[in-house]
């Protein structure tokens with residue numbers, strides 16, 4: 001049993017900070033969290049003095065691409081180095097991401113279930129993983145690998161990352177089942193192009209018909225998987241929301257659709273704006289990417305504001321990978337710039353992010369019964385959210401009650417075993 005004493009508790013529920021707290025960890029779970037004055041513990045418990053620090057839930061990124069290391073085509077297609085080298089590179093990113101206080105990450109495509117297994121077995125000191133495996137789209141959609149020359153990627157299919165191009169309701173149901181068979185925790189799909197998609201398939205160009213999206217959502221829910229849908233604007237955005245996806249990823253043009261925002265609020269559909277990736281795309285070397293990202297910028301900020309006014313729940317996701325690792329907490333700075341309070345931004349990366357994943361009974365808040373995923377921070381993120389980007393301020397990270405990162409003595413605890 002561990003007793004974390006004296007920190008100011010910011011519990012991820014949105015409740016006001018509680019100074020001089022006691023959090024009691026029994027095994028891998030939180031046994032109690034509250035004021036020190038009303039806490040009691042056995043004499044044999046290990047007491048950890050956190051006086052002067054803030055204690056927050058382990059952070060959650062609801063949209064990452066941990067196995068992605070660049071937007072350059074050769075890198076994206078895995079042509080530049082042996083797969084083993086890339087896997088080791090990815091493993092290092094997992095460790096660095098955890099070291100920044102991110103104890104849970106949902107991967108929106110590219111990471112196979114072997115990484116989840118490696119983390120669970122303790123081969124890697126990484127975050128808990130919820131995996132989307134690969135982006136499901138029709139031919140010509142963003143899940144269809146095609147180069148500017150018109151060439152497809154003819155690499156042999158990887159059984160750990162099944163082919164995700166699907167046309168027609170029958171094939172869509174099959175691909176959802178293939179993803180689940182390969183270990184998907186969530187189903188990732190795309191109903192529009194994006195900033196970096198090929199010319200001719202932009203942010204408002206649709207992919208999938210109404211019937212196809214209904215089948216995708218129905219099959220995913222039948223198998224107990226939430227659907228995270230890349231959708232920026234136009235008819236594809238509408239189809240995704242009407243079909244009942246669980247979260248809209250990017251949603252840059254939602255501000256133009258008050259009716260859809262009302263529908264999202266009513267149904268509890270999450271909005272993960274991933275503002276950070278567009279900061280990168282605005283400086284892209286490709287003129288069409290740069291142009292799209294600059295066009296949508298103002299609308300995107302407005303979409304976050306309108307979504308909040310409409311009561312839509314917002315989750316923090318970075319779409320990291322192509323634009324670098326592990327600066328996940330920069331998304332919280334972007335959310336604050338878009339008008340959210342630091343407390344709301346923190347909730348978007350803790351309690352609400354857990355709910356977005358469907359893991360709210362396990363992680364995301366510091367409450368009795370939750371897994372003990374915690375971060376002791378030196379400094380006040382409610383005063384300046386940017387401090388979460390500074391490694392030296394992420395003093396201690398617990399995952400499942402075990403200290404995984406300890407910067408009090410400037411060393412990282414190796415994975416268990």
Ligand SMILES: [Zn+2]
Nearest residue numbers: 063065108319
């Ligand atoms: Zn993404």
